[in-house]
Amino acid sequence: MAAFCKHCKQKNPNINEEFCCDGCKNAYHLVKELNLDSFYKYRPSDITNSKVDLEFIPIIKDNFIIDNNDDTSSVNLVAEGIECAACCWLIENAVLKIDGVKSVNISLFNKKINITFNSKLNVQDIIFRIYCLGYKVFPFSESLVQKMQEDKKKDLLKKMAVAAFFAMNIMLFSVSMWFGYDLSEDVEQLFKVMSFILSIPAILYSGSEFFKSAFSALKNKATNMDVAISVAIILSFVYSTYHTFIGSAEIYFESCLMLIFFLLVGRFLEFKTKEKITLLTENIILSDIKQSTILKNGKSEDILSKDLKSGDIILLQKGEKLATDAIILEDASFDVSSVTGESDIVELKAKNEVFAGSILMSNAVKLKATNDFKDNSLSQIVNIINNSKNVKGNLQNLAERISKMYVPVVHVLALLTFLISFYMFDISLQESITRAIAVLIITCPCALALAIPVANTALLSRLYQRGILVKNSSVLEYLDEVKNIAYDKTGTLVDVSLKLPEDLRARELKALKALTVRSKHILSKKIYAQLDEVEDVELKNYKEKAGAGVSGTYYGKDYMLGSAKFTKSKGKSNLVFKSGDVCYELSVEQILNNNVDSCVKHLANKSINQVIISGDKQDKVKLIADKLNLQYFAECKPIDKVKQLKHLKAKSKVLYVGDGINDAASLAVADISVSFAKANEIAQTSADVIMQNNDFANLQSFYSQTLDNKKRIKQNLVISLAYNVLAIPFAVVGFVNPFFAALLMSSSSICVIINTVRK
């Protein structure tokens, strides 16, 4: 009796066995055999493993294998299912035990695996072993964007280190000068000169981060936050240099460097969170690693889907997704919900065309490709997406909008300070310049620069823990402007599932569950998913007849589940559950996803206009729309959906929730788009936010948490601006000494951080 599988720790339907499936059983024995069973001890208690699935092991082509020229080769893989350090440990040791493997390096952060092995070893053996343990791996080739991200991260780290190192060393001199007892004049001069020398490399190297961006902004006749930062850095440096050699006032080198350091920390934090999220979403859905099986000279051959040519004969297995548009050569039924939004399974006769993204529901068929992969209907949608990306790009983020107002104000204020001091109060030229610069330094938006990235980083990781991946973090800033939400129906609001007859008795339900437990058929899985609460029982004489159905005996009564022919039923439906002599027909029905109801109500209370835009038939959409009390548009082609969205967009910002290929273009056009981890890859790539499951409680919490975060950002901005505003009068009248400035600057940053992390 085991409620949970011993290997994957997921719920175990087979009550009399320790494992939920043969895959897990084999994995467990493999781990034992390799003497690695401490894995189960090391694994944190809240982590479950993925189920072992050996059906689609990718073939690693030679071009993914790097020859190291010394009888060894390396391969880079990206893995799915690695959750904890124990997983890394298990894979590492299990692979190392294969003869000929030299080294294994796994990164838990971005799920990359690098393996070096003897060139004579077949790389497929390594892949097979990893799959046997329940992890999925794909060949990985670093894209240019990722390489750039990696370099950028290292660059930021180095700049931070340099800024911190020099700032601390200068602080050593500054503190001595502030508190130093009885410093002789030449020692103080030495300290000043040392501070000057040490600040040069830091400003040139670490400050370049801001100078470059400020320069390119100025070149485009615009200003941004970096312009203000650059001006403050350069002016405080020039001012301090002047007083090092000519004047005699206090110097600010350490404040200048601390400023650079704090700003870089904020930038690094934001960058790192973003990087983690893009890595997770982009890598696993690399489309060019997907494979198709084609028939060539009578033999089947696996090729990469992107190499498919028009005229190829494709062999599609049950449950597989078609990679390109094709004509079917035999009768078959397809699930096209992701392509058109239609919820019924369509039965097609030979010679009909099916589009890329359709899933085969009947037994294996042959198809003839009508397009090259790059010209298929999917690729055309990808083009729409790419074209609409620019539309989104010109939304400004909050920080930029503020700095646009803030920067000129600060500059004018500094100028006024100088003019008023010099002309109205007859203060010396030098003192007037000092005050103007002090205003610039003290108002430098350090806490302001931290306010937004810190709050967003905290929110992103909170959402991530709930299974909500925000790919494009700028959407967090204008979610509160959204007044329209549009939903796709099929796959988003509802899942298409088989409706069980309502009059089944308890014993029949148990038998039905037992029948579907072991069957791999896609329809069986759908039925099984609905029987979660039914007790598990054992059947006698369990038999599966491929392509027909399953049968078994429970308490002396025979039960069958399968096609009309298999069960000898005379009804219309092709899927029948037979209990003794009674036949129940199972039909396809739409079932609302979890919490859709409460989420729609919650948003309606916030006076947000919600509509359904679906590609499905009128009557099906109406049914759901009436249930949820929403407006609807039915039978929309992808391009019609985009039109409807643009119509809504004219009034206010629009959030779109969708999952299919037919939604991809709409997802790209909407101001904010939400999709699901189960959704089509193209939909995922064009979405801004991806939810791990179809539970709408997640959408609701994304909405409320983001709005809450926006409030917090505003508080942060108020705090940091309040600090600056309070400090300005002191600077204007010339009361600011460097110690006070540094204290003020760091305490405002700390306040902002505390406000962000508090619950």
Next chain:
Amino acid sequence: MNILIFLIPIALFLGLVFLGIFFYCIKSNQFEDLENEASKILFDDE
């Protein structure tokens, strides 16, 4: 205060050495994954 002539260069030199080590660590990807490497020490070698 003559001691400063020795102390300042020594302090700077030591700091620079550590900065150099930090740069080396960044270059050899040691900051790529902070979670896995940190827990590795807790598992026995097989």
